[in-house]
Amino acid sequence: xxxxxxxxxxxxxxxxxxxxxxxxxxxxxxxxxxxxxxxxxxxxxxxxxxxxxxxxxxxxxxxxxxxxxxxxxxxxxxxxxxxxxxxxxxxxxxxxxxxxxxxxxxxxxxxxxxxxxxxxxxxxxxxxxxxxxxxxxxxxxxxxxxxxxxxxxxxxxxxxxxxxxxxxxxxxxxxxxxxxxxxxxxxxxxxx
Amino acid sequence: xxxxxxxxxxxxxxxxxxxxxxxxxxxxxxxxxxxxxxxxxxxxxxxxxxxxxxxxxxxxxxxxxxxxxxxxxxxxxxxxxxxxxxxxxxxxxxxxxxxxxxxxxxxxxxxxxxxxxxxxxxxxxxxxxxxxxxxxxxxxxxxxxxxxxxxxxxxxxxxxxxxxxxxx
Numbered sequence: 392x393x394x395x396x397x398x399x400x401x402x403x404x405x406x407x408x409x410x411x412x413x414x415x416x417x418x419x420x421x422x423x424x425x426x427x428x429x430x431x432x433x434x435x436x437x438x439x440x441x442x443x444x445x446x447x448x449x450x451x452x453x454x455x456x457x458x459x460x461x462x463x464x465x466x467x468x469x470x471x472x473x474x475x476x477x478x479x480x481x482x483x484x485x486x487x488x489x490x491x492x493x494x495x496x497x498x499x500x501x502x503x504x505x506x507x508x509x510x511x512x513x514x515x516x517x518x519x520x521x522x523x524x525x526x527x528x529x530x531x532x533x534x535x536x537x538x539x540x541x542x543x544x545x546x547x548x549x550x551x552x553x554x555x556x557x558x559x560x561x562x563x564x565x566x567x568x569x570x571x572x573x574x575x576x577x578x579x580x581x582x583x
Numbered sequence: 584x585x586x587x588x589x590x591x592x593x594x595x596x597x598x599x600x601x602x603x604x605x606x607x608x609x610x611x612x613x614x615x616x617x618x619x620x621x622x623x624x625x626x627x628x629x630x631x632x633x634x635x636x637x638x639x640x641x642x643x644x645x646x647x648x649x650x651x652x653x654x655x656x657x658x659x660x661x662x663x664x665x666x667x668x669x670x671x672x673x674x675x676x677x678x679x680x681x682x683x684x685x686x687x688x689x690x691x692x693x694x695x696x697x698x699x700x701x702x703x704x705x706x707x708x709x710x711x712x713x714x715x716x717x718x719x720x721x722x723x724x725x726x727x728x729x730x731x732x733x734x735x736x737x738x739x740x741x742x743x744x745x746x747x748x749x750x751x
Contacts, residue, residue: 516656523681
């Protein structure tokens with residue numbers, strides 16, 4: 392009798408434990424299969440200049456952030472001051488203007504700060520699917536080779552930046568620097 | 584004055600949207616929008632696929648049912664790729680590469696889904712074990728009954744023709 396009660400108690404607490412773990416999980420935090428893969432190719436007009444075509448190559452070259460935003464997305468608006476701080480701190484930020492209207496986006500940027508270096512205009516969400524965009528805002532960290540090293544679905548927060556994004560950027564920059572040093576050393580050796 | 588202009592613009596854009604829907608390709612696909620296919624096989628493939636892919640924004644809906652814009656984009660991708668002659672496997676693979684296994688409503692059998700696939704059988708096994716133990720316990724009781732003094736007393740009375748069950 393006692394054993395049976397113990398078993399029941401153990402089973403009930405196991406179920407409760409599962410429930411508790413489940414409460415702590417955010418069902419929107421999905422692992423992105425794109426982390427560790429090269430930035431997906433795209434060809435889109437620049438938001439500012441319809442004549443100018445941008446590709447993924449315009450995002451690649453140094454350690455950068457790629458932010459997906461739209462004017463209809465209020466969370467993106469709330470997130471922007473933080474992006475501004477990053478941009479002022481010397482972190483290049485590229486962007487997809489996602490499922491938006493060009494006029495609205497340009498007007499919005501003209502009356503407020505613009506943290507973005509380049510903005511690709513993606514009104515139909517074409518690049519959005521290739522980049523695995525769920526919902527705005529989303530932010531990717533690309534290393535200097537253009538490999539996606541991090542992805543955040545939802546807004547960046549100061550805590551997230553301090554805990555995850557900024558250390559990662561620092562680490563990636565150090566990696567890039569080391570790789571460059573190796574390359575120049577190899578060149579020097581080859582010349583001598 | 585401005586809201587008025589905005590309203591006119593909205594109506595205009597709505598009209599444009601409706602007018603352009605038959606053109607299909609340029610816009611995301613609305614739910615139930617009639618589509619043209621090269622063959623019935625393509626149509627069947629599209630109809631199956633949109634019911635097997637999960638809308639990643641509204642996670643309890645397939646892209647067939649979901650009103651989310653992302654679902655509309657995904658429907659359009661599935662449609663375009665189907666028309667372009669890609670087979671179902673390639674299309675699912677395409678979306679899995681971008682959104683992960685999560686987009687499939689029918690998860691593949693692999694290491695991290697083994698428990699998921701095994702769970703019905705494990706539950707059945709567990710239930711079977713409990714059932715077997717209960718049945719076995721009852722059978723043991725019938726074969727070798729254990730009575731307390733009061734029950735023995737009652738049995739005794741039944742055996743001697745007193746069926747009231749009342750104590751003497």
